[in-house]
Amino acid sequence: MKKIVFALAALAIISCKEEKKATxxxxxxxxxxxxxxxxxxxxxxxxxxxxxxxxxxxxxxxxxxxxxxxxxxxxxxxxxxxxxxxxxxxxxxxxxxxxxxxxxxxxxxxxxxxxxxxSKNQKLFEDYKKIMSRFTSNQLALTEQKLRALQFNREAPSDIEKKNDENIKKKYLFAINFALNNKDHEVAPYIALADIYDANIKYLDTINKSMTPKVAQSKYGKMLTKYIADRKKIGE
The missing domain is CATH 2.60.40.180 (Transthyretin/hydroxyisourate hydrolase domain)
Incomplete structure (x- = not known):
């Protein structure tokens, strides 16, 4: 009888652990x-x-x-x-x-x-990173050109800074448009906070106002709203 009680108790403990794990x-x-x-x-x-x-x-x-x-x-x-x-x-x-x-x-x-x-947000984030990697590669290539010019005491191409600026602008515009096009997913405010937090406040405000109610009430939606409000307070 004691063995049966012990076995039932052991099963109950295992069952409780599994139930706890599955929550x-x-x-x-x-x-x-x-x-x-x-x-x-x-x-x-x-x-x-x-x-x-x-x-x-x-x-x-x-x-x-x-x-x-x-x-x-x-x-x-x-x-x-x-x-x-x-x-x-x-x-x-x-x-x-x-x-x-x-x-x-x-x-x-x-x-x-x-x-x-x-995860739909994960799939969108992977698509986003794939395109963003192109801008990063372009920036690295331009930086390498400048370093090589310095290394061999040569003058860097005159348009290298212009190309770098254009690349940065394109990267920011892509991130902004991606967030706007995916306003119904939480990846939108995440990108705004993680990658373009220093963008002109009007662009961040546009992303913020475009979010669906569900996304606006999400963790990153609330964080973006607060971040924009804080920046506006200090006049940025």
Missing amino acids: GNLHIKGNVEGLTQGTLYIQKMGDSTLVPVDTINIKGNSNFESHLQIDSPEMLYLFLDRGETNSIDNNLMFFAEPGNMTINTTLASFFANAKITG
């Missing part, structure tokens, strides 16, 4: 191919640093799973602690939103090989 409106599952030992941390941005919201220990099985509660779509970070193996390729940002998400990647190329599904 939340965001379910993340995935795999880090090649990872047999290490720790995964899901983090979010706090006041000034990243803070962990879940810890997943990997021991032999490279699959992982997490259940979280988020108030609205937001950028989260999947950080890999490789243990004895050090690498700078250990942090993966992803735009989380309520529902089911999947993150599959590899130990060898944790960031580059990541495939993330289940």
Whole structure:
């Protein structure tokens, strides 16, 4: 009889743990191919640093799973602690939103090989980054031309500063238009805050006023509204 009671108690404890684990409106599952030992941390941005919201220990099985509660779509970070193996390729940002998400990647190329599904904001953010990388490449190429001219004591092309300015303007205009075209997704205020926070206030105000009510009430929507109000107070 005691054995039966003990078994039932054990099952109850296991059941409670599983029920606790399954709470939340965001379910993340995935795999880090090649990872047999290490720790995964899901983090979010706090006041000034990243803070962990879940810890997943990997021991032999490279699959992982997490259940979280988020108030609205937001950028989260999947950080890999490789243990004895050090690498700078250990942090993966992803735009989380309520529902089911999947993150599959590899130990060898944790960031580059990541495939993330289940979030419309993530898909839009990936499209955005793909185009933005072209502007970054152009800027790096122009900077390299200037450095080479200095290195070999040559005069840099006379139009290099003009090209650089044009590239920056195009980058800002693209970010602004992308945010306006995706005003019904939380990626819009996020881009405004992360990439073009120093843009002319009228452009940020336009993005802010274009947001749908749902996006305006999201984490980044509220942050953008407050940021614009603060800038206006100091006359920027």
